[in-house]
Amino acid sequence: MRALAETLEPPRAIVVIPTLDEAENIVSLARELLALPVAVEILVVDDSSRDGTADRVRALGAETRRVHLLERPRRMGLGTAYRDGFRWALERGFDRLVQMDADHSHRPADVPRLLDVLDRAEIAVGSRYLPASRITGWPRRRWLLSRGAALYVAPILGLGVSDPMGGFKAYRASALGRMGLDAFQATGYLFQAESLYRASRAGCSMEEVAIHFQDRVAGVSKMTGGIILEAALGPWRIRFGR
Numbered sequence: 001m002r003a004l005a006e007t008l009e010p011p012r013a014i015v016v017i018p019t020l021d022e023a024e025n026i027v028s029l030a031r032e033l034l035a036l037p038v039a040v041e042i043l044v045v046d047d048s049s050r051d052g053t054a055d056r057v058r059a060l061g062a063e064t065r066r067v068h069l070l071e072r073p074r075r076m077g078l079g080t081a082y083r084d085g086f087r088w089a090l091e092r093g094f095d096r097l098v099q100m101d102a103d104h105s106h107r108p109a110d111v112p113r114l115l116d117v118l119d120r121a122e123i124a125v126g127s128r129y130l131p132a133s134r135i136t137g138w139p140r141r142r143w144l145l146s147r148g149a150a151l152y153v154a155p156i157l158g159l160g161v162s163d164p165m166g167g168f169k170a171y172r173a174s175a176l177g178r179m180g181l182d183a184f185q186a187t188g189y190l191f192q193a194e195s196l197y198r199a200s201r202a203g204c205s206m207e208e209v210a211i212h213f214q215d216r217v218a219g220v221s222k223m224t225g226g227i228i229l230e231a232a233l234g235p236w237r238i239r240f241g242r
């Protein structure tokens with residue numbers, strides 16, 4: 001019976017969005033996602049933002065049952081936010097999981113393209129650095145930092161992708177299960193590359209998708225010097241142990 005139900009029911013997709021003071025962005029982003037031609041639910045993982053992000057998400061959740069909120073007691077890092085969010089979604093039987101930033105850097109219009117890729121690969125990796133990709137609104141310094149991080153991290157982890165630090169991806173649930181969410185080392189931004197490293201070690205198939213990335217629309221960056229240091233040292237730790 002279960003096998004039959006699985007073949008008849010369309011895959012359930014959820015977009016996991018970590019937030020830290022994104023009240024100005026999250027509602028408009030969620031509404032754009034809900035208006036997509038493909039049906040998705042949304043999980044916001046909020047680390048006790050002080051600008052009312054969680055209240056706005058709760059209000060939206062009361063309006064539509066497709067928006068969910070996972071609240072954490074303090075800032076605990078982007079990597080653990082994604083892992084907690086993915087666990088939440090896997091426990092509730094979602095088949096396809098998308099991750100994206102809250103600040104409108106990742107466009108909802110690209111979500112259906114990422115999900116389509118999951119018909120032929122287990123992971124769709126949004127890339128800012130394919131010939132068809134676009135980045136708008138970034139000063140040259142920011143571009144250099146991001147491009148440099150990508151070129152530095154990929155060979156250390158043996159990743160054959162152009163944008164290992166990108167935060168716009170889609171996974172089949174089965175792939176996340178094989179990647180071992182409990183074993184991750186990165187608690188912060190390096191989660192992005194570690195997820196691909198663990199996926200390739202688990203034999204997951206991946207395909208890169210060109211995306212149009214734009215600078216955050218509102219709010220402030222959460223990037224700090226500590227995050228840059230993590231990107232410098234972390235890949236070696238992930239590759240060669242603690």
Ligand SMILES: Nc1nc2c(ncn2[C@@H]2O[C@H](COP(=O)(O)OP(=O)(O)OP(=O)(O)O)[C@@H](O)[C@H]2O)c(=O)[nH]1
Pocket residue numbers: 017018019020021022045046047075076077078081100101102103105216220221222223
């Ligand atoms: N829950 C949670 N979310 C976080 C944390 N750190 C960052 N985020 C969110 O993760 C996403 C990416 O963070 P950003 O500050 O946009 O980082 P970035 O895109 O590298 O930097 P900018 O280019 O300045 O935007 C955003 O939605 C943030 O609100 C965290 O510790 N916990």
Ligand SMILES: [Mg+2]
Pocket residue numbers: 101103105216
């Ligand atoms: Mg951003």
